[in-house]
Amino acid sequence: MIKVHHLNNSRSHRVLWLLEELGVPYEIVAYKRDLMTRLAPPELKKIHPLGKSPVITDGDLVVAESGAIIEYLTKTYGKGKFWPADKSPNWIEHTHWMHFAEGSAMLPFLMALYVGMLGDNGAPLRPRIESEISNHLSYMEGTIAKHDFFAGKEFTAADIQMSFILEVADTSGRLKDFPNLTGLLKRLRERPAYKRAVEKGGPLELTRR
Numbered sequence: 016m017i018k019v020h021h022l023n024n025s026r027s028h029r030v031l032w033l034l035e036e037l038g039v040p041y042e043i044v045a046y047k048r049d050l051m052t053r054l055a056p057p058e059l060k061k062i063h064p065l066g067k068s069p070v071i072t073d074g075d076l077v078v079a080e081s082g083a084i085i086e087y088l089t090k091t092y093g094k095g096k097f098w099p100a101d102k103s104p105n106w107i108e109h110t111h112w113m114h115f116a117e118g119s120a121m122l123p124f125l126m127a128l129y130v131g132m133l134g135d136n137g138a139p140l141r142p143r144i145e146s147e148i149s150n151h152l153s154y155m156e157g158t159i160a161k162h163d164f165f166a167g168k169e170f171t172a173a174d175i176q177m178s179f180i181l182e183v184a185d186t187s188g189r190l191k192d193f194p195n196l197t198g199l200l201k202r203l204r205e206r207p208a209y210k211r212a213v214e215k216g217g218p219l220e221l222t223r224r
């Protein structure tokens with residue numbers, strides 16, 4: 016049985032959501048963030064040395080990093096669903112968005128979070144961080160203006176991977192100038208599998224910075 020080591024209000028929501036979309040049975044092992052630091056509890060390090068979520072176990076196999084988990088689950092259990100075949104028309108676009116989420120888009124949001132903790136001392140960095148957030152969101156907006164989902168006309172695993180960026184942008188009030196992204200997030204949240212993931216794993220209540 017697949018076990019999802021699930022931290023509340025975290026990227027592991029996307030793993031629960033994918034498993035719900037695939038209809039694959041799984042078990043949730045729940046961890047709670049420290050209320051003050053928002054960090055994961057130390058028990059998560061017993062599963063994987065980084066001590067971060069998501070991490071899954073499938074028998075003896077341990078997989079960390081949401082992109083890797085999503086690829087593993089889709090390719091192992093998806094029977095071709097949500098993952099364009101190699102060399103198919105949307106394959107490389109799909110690969111691009113799978114990497115873009117954590118490799119590019121998250122960085123300025125994380126910088127905004129940490130620099131925000133510096134108060135006025137962080138002021139010199141803020142214009143550059145905000146322009147990078149806007150740069151990434153504008154690029155994403157242009158894509159969704161052309162087709163309904165990140166990798167084309169169909170919903171794919173890349174939409175699940177990219178959804179966390181949309182959630183973070185929405186929570187911090189940065190999505191309001193991007194109608195196509197706002198519309199996509201609404202459509203994603205309406206998917207029955209997304210709702211089941213929230214029922215089982217709890218709502219996504221992210222930090223606002």
Ligand SMILES: N[C@@H](CCC(=O)N[C@@H](CS)C(=O)NCC(=O)O)C(=O)O
Pocket residue numbers: 022024025026027053054055056066067068069079080081082117
């Ligand atoms: N790039 C990693 C990031 C993992 C990550 O930073 N997870 C956060 C939750 S969203 C976490 O575990 N934070 C708690 C901590 O660092 O203690 C992924 O996509 O899986």
